[in-house]
Amino acid sequence: PYVPVVQRALSVAAARIGLTCNKNCGLFAFPAVSDFIGGDIIADILACGMGEKEEISLLVDIGTNFEVVLGNKEWMFSCAGAAGPALEGGEVLFGMRANPGAIEKITIDPVTLTPTFSTINGTKPRGITGSGLIDILAELLVAGVIDRTGRINMEIKNPRIRAGAHFPEYVIAWSRETDVAKDIVITENDIKNLIMSKASIHAACVTLMKEAGVTRLDIATIYFAGAFGNYINKKNATIAGLIPEIDLERIKNIGNGAVAGANLALINRRKRKLLDGIAGQIAYIELNAEPSFMDEYTSSAFLPHTDLSLFPRVQALLESIREKKEVT
Incomplete structure (x- = not known):
């Protein structure tokens, strides 16, 4: 809810801002992109490495709110919304x-x-x-x-x-x-x-994909971040329509990406130097101002989606179950 005054990374003596620790201790603050895409998401991106790859990746961080980032080392689109309750x-x-x-x-x-x-x-x-x-x-x-x-x-x-x-x-x-x-x-x-919550996340993913002109077939990897993403069943997340359908082996759980990214920045100076560049290439999409988002949300408010052709494996699974029931 607060527009960041400074969006670049900052280094400062910890004592200058009142942290009671070793007087020589330094503090490094990650850069932010917008009021809803902060340093934790930049840390997620650093942890999964999507900002250093040619292939297109989709990052989904689910907490009280959700954040989604789509892109590669050349470009990135991001958005955020409420889905956590x-x-x-x-x-x-x-x-x-x-x-x-x-x-x-x-x-x-x-x-x-x-x-x-x-x-x-x-x-x-x-x-x-x-x-x-x-x-x-x-x-x-x-x-x-x-x-x-x-x-x-x-x-x-x-x-x-x-x-x-x-x-x-x-x-x-x-x-x-x-x-x-x-x-x-x-x-x-x-x-x-639950369907309303998962619909908003899927709709956000699709909105970014349309903004970038890509389809689910162009996504090489989907990364789940956050405590929620660390334990989620990838197959069930796809069946429910929480995320676009891709091969399950290309869906990765990175756990607490914010902590993992912070650790990387702490011990690897080269990685730390990447952060401002990562933040600088991310375009933030305001979902409230995106006309297509509500249409995508409505379409996603089914299991897994109104258009089953977007989930061919789930469609085949549901059809096989229905055929078995008809036989019995």
Whole structure:
């Protein structure tokens, strides 16, 4: 929300700005691009190396907000938006941050609809974190529990699918299995909020791709950064339509890219000298002012997208599942 006064990298004695450490300690501040693309994203770019490659890469950093950068060593486009609330625990009944007891991975048996999940620290479940929520979206879609709009199929006769107090819901863990003394569920309203969040991220990716005149086939690598990206299931992220579809082996998790980039700048003088150049070549796209963004957002508000031709592998998977059900 604040326009940066200085956008280049800065070096200063730490004591001059009130940091209580060794009086000879130096402080290096990364450059910023705009009010929403700051030094952390420049550090992500340094960490994954996309600013030094000929090939086109897509970087997605998901936290409370999301940032997307598309480009290579010659050019880069960037944008930012709000998507984190649902993916960080807000707007989801049992959503929570990545703390002990959060369900981080989940699979659902397509026949019995029984879930198998793992939690952070292996403790009893207390809620669901972002990576687990993306798993749930994809797994419920593949199992046929929800349709591509996120609506739960109430015609399925299974104790895990029920009306709920306010919305139809799917039971992930029974109260006896949890650490909160109640059933942990995902509701139809939760699912719609998740779809809205993932739609804004995918729409941002497509908006940058159109701005640059490239398609998903031109993207060599997609990098996930941030705590969310470190644990996300790449296949499920594609099935849900969070990111454009490319080969799974070309989707990389770089973890906390801001810390990794800071480490690189700390120990490698050559890398540190690249930072101003990286920041200087990034063009910031204001999504609110981009007429096509809302159209892309609306098209992305399905699982995985209104246009299945953009997700040929997911389309083939869903068709094969439908054919199997018709046979049985």
